[in-house]
Amino acid sequence: PNLATTFLDLPLNNPLMNASGVWCSVGSQLEALQESEAGAMVTKSCTLQPRDGNPEPRYRVLNGDKPWGSINSMGLPNEGFAYYLRYTERHDYESKPLFISISGLTLDDNLAMIDSLKDAVTPAILEINLSCPNVPGKAQLGYDFDAMDTLLAEVTSGYGQRALGVKLPPYFDIAHFDEAAAILNRYPSVAFVTCINSIGNALAIDIDSESVIIKPKDGFGGLGGDYVLPTALANVNAFYRRCPEKAIIGCGGVKSGQEAFMHILAGATLVQMGTALYEEGPSIFGRVKAELSEIMEKKGYSSLSQFHGKLKTL
Ligand code: RRO
Secondary structure, three states: OEOOEEEOOEEEOOOEEEOOOOOOOOHHHHHHHHHOOOOOEEOOOEOOOOEOOOOOOOEEEEOOOOOOEEEEOOOOOEOOHHHHHHHHHHOOOOOOOEEEEEOOOOHHHHHHHHHHHHHOOOOOEEEEEOOOOOOOOOOOHHHOHHHHHHHHHHHHHHOOOOOEEEEEOOOOOHHHHHHHHHHHHOOOOEEEEEEOOOEEEEEOEEOOOOEEOOOHHHHEEEEEEHHHHHHHHHHHHHHHHHOOOOEEEEEOOOOOHHHHHHHHHHOOOEEEEOHHHHHHOOOHHHHHHHHHHHHHHHHOOOEHHHOOOOOOOO
């Protein structure tokens, strides 16, 4: 089977990539992703200025067994926009497309970063994170529809109507899918949506110590891994159905070829891995690629387009 695909007219060897935040904070990690079998890659969400993030421990894996996942409250630690902008200037675009994720603490910060990107000559693709759940005192923009609408108006115009995408939080109500999609559809230059960020503000408890397991925010943090797969698939499919002009990037609960296949069936053009990449490292891309290939082979599919978005209903 052929795993090749295209995204915004760019060719990719395969649809797999990292989720922003995982294995993409510093140069050595970005270089490892570039060397890996990932079909594309994205940088850690950044702010205008570098940030240390929240106190540690701030990431923990949940269960070695099943179900399996992670909780994090990193708090947007990053090297600052200029650092990632410099990476965009040395990335090998022949090997794979690069996304740059920004998560400004204010609208003005986002506009300042967008302004620099607009003038940059690199072909990095802009993803705006509207869903960081872990900065104390900052609400997730994706849950404030008026603020999201205002931000999209400003950033799409600030970016000169160049194609960009947004990383959304998970939604849990049909009315919210409808409302979020209606807003996104008012902005044709929002060419893709990435669903989903972690399920915000979960609480994991260790029964032996009778304690929370991460330090920030009294233990509250974003949930990833197996726990979020059905929520991620619902969001991918909800936006795939409602935003026919946009591409969907699926993220949530992918750790093998099976979940990657499900995301593509639900409508994802590209598929990201977060928790599983964190635990396994960049060699995961070769494994999941081979597993996806094997599933396609068994089902008699020779290309992704033969099943992309073709989820059946009863
Ligand atoms: O850095 C984080 O705490 C973080 C971010 Br910006 C995000 O978008 N999603 C997440 O789970 N953690």
